[in-house]
Amino acid sequence: MTEARSHLRVQGEPPSRWGAARLLLPLIDGHRRPRGPYTVAAALLRHLVPPALKRSGELVAAHDIEILAAAPELAGLVQARRVTIDASLSDDERILVPAPRRTLRLANGIAEFVRDTVRPGWALAVCNGAEADPTDVELLDVMMRRIPPVTLRIMLYSGGPEPAPDTRGADELWALVDRSMREGFLHAVVELGERGMSHTEPGGERWWRFAQRTATALGGLGRTAEARAVWDRVRAASQDPKMHAASAYGTAMLDARNPDPEQRDLARARRWINQAIAISSLLPDPVERAFKLGFDRNGLALIELRHGRIGAALSLVESAIELARELGERHPVHRMVLLANRAQLLAALGRTKEALEDYAAAISLDPGFPDYYLERGNLLFRLGQHEEALADYEQAMRAGPPLPEAYYNRAEVRTVWGHTDSALADLGRVIELDPGWLDAYINRAGLLAAEGRDEEAMADVTAGLSLAPGNPHLLTVLGQLETAAGRLAAARAALDQAVESAPELAVAWGNRGVLRYVAGEPEGAVEDLSQAIQLQPQADLYANRAVALRALGRVAEAGEDERRADGLS
The missing domain is CATH 1.25.40.10 (Tetratricopeptide repeat domain)
Known part of the structure; x- marks a missing residue:
């Protein structure tokens, strides 16, 4: 559980030092023990959904899944419009386990609902943040990343009152485990499922239901x-x-x-x-x-x-x-x-x-x-x-x-x-929803570089390499950008590393061929462009090799490459 919460930025100051913050609702106790998943989210949604329904029922309807997953007690107010067949099936027929990433989708949806609902100038205060369920940890992290502080300032406090001892019996625990499994709250399934196993007779039917959910959730994590x-x-x-x-x-x-x-x-x-x-x-x-x-x-x-x-x-x-x-x-x-x-x-x-x-x-x-x-x-x-x-x-x-x-x-x-x-x-939307999506940085950097937006492309390359140091696709774009900026030594270092780590990557050979031509190495350029063409024949590769061949005086070969380039265009 510690690892799941490690990225949450919890402040150490007690609420008495938060000053005259304009609180959206009273201090929320984020401890997971009394309620379980989405303790903070449910308190927030119970406050925001009723007035939002009066202002814009469509906004609530657009987030029905997220709202009802986090706060099922709002089912009397919020109609479930988008439902899967799973909702109407018996327990033994619900065989799909949501992937762990589903909670990130829910968190993004809730964050967008809050962002579009709250008027600027409010604050959200949460205590016992260090004891929050991973669903709330993820949600608070997403909200802090996606909602501007001028709209909603989020203040977290690691301390707070200790909840009453957990006296829930097997029936209450099972209801929470069953709901958590259906929604994909796998950390809660593990924690509560283990507790349910300790409250039931080993080998019995009820114990088995807890054990099966617990083992499945552990595997999913x-x-x-x-x-x-x-x-x-x-x-x-x-x-x-x-x-x-x-x-x-x-x-x-x-x-x-x-x-x-x-x-x-x-x-x-x-x-x-x-x-x-x-x-x-x-x-x-x-x-x-x-x-x-x-x-x-x-x-x-x-x-x-x-x-x-x-x-x-x-x-x-x-x-x-x-x-x-x-x-x-x-x-x-x-x-x-x-x-x-x-x-x-x-x-x-x-x-x-x-x-x-x-x-x-x-x-x-x-x-x-x-x-x-x-x-x-x-x-x-x-x-x-x-x-x-x-x-x-x-x-x-x-x-x-x-x-x-x-x-x-x-x-x-x-x-x-x-x-x-x-x-x-679209790629910007991917990165907004999931800042760890490496391929989105790779593709966006490539598109930005092709558009001549080198500064933006370099920012994506830097962000991507922080996630995956040595990634050959990002190094290839980096080499292209460094070549365009005239920093040829840096470009050569990046492209050498790219072709060494991914010799099957045609674009890396092609970009190094361009670099070598710019650096006054037409023979090396022909070698690299030939390797790129062997891997993935493309019009621009033939056209670039034609330029290098002409510089070497190999006019007939250059003309043949130009005809090939025209044929592939």
């Missing part, structure tokens, strides 16, 4: 050793085959879903998923067996995909889809996930028409779920169907809180169309 330990506790406490099958699946996914290939043990993952499949195939209830077995085969498909065996992965997903036919109308989210997974595999095999059909079928099951609009949009973009891709990206934007991925992808469409100003605006 990347805390794999702790997640593995919880799954081991389940195996030690229970002889229930369903618990053992689910634990085997959960343990397998710790490796299969690990984003770092170096930390994956796919052989271990296969051993665990095979155990899950073996147990699930013996379950007596045919509907439960069909669901569990299909779920496990889908997990094995991911392991096959990690091995690069796309055909084997596709066969497993198709067998899971066949099993899902036995479920009738139950488990629509399971069917949606299987269809989208098959679409991804079909696309990888070049069977794009079938892939698009599967994406359409998946989206039809839950039109309010944004992820598959993004995936289908990316496939359409690769196919050159840019209008259709744009429509999917914009639908993903409308489906929920601010989604950086959708703006980033729309920027790519606008870049292809040559709509540079719009692309820059």
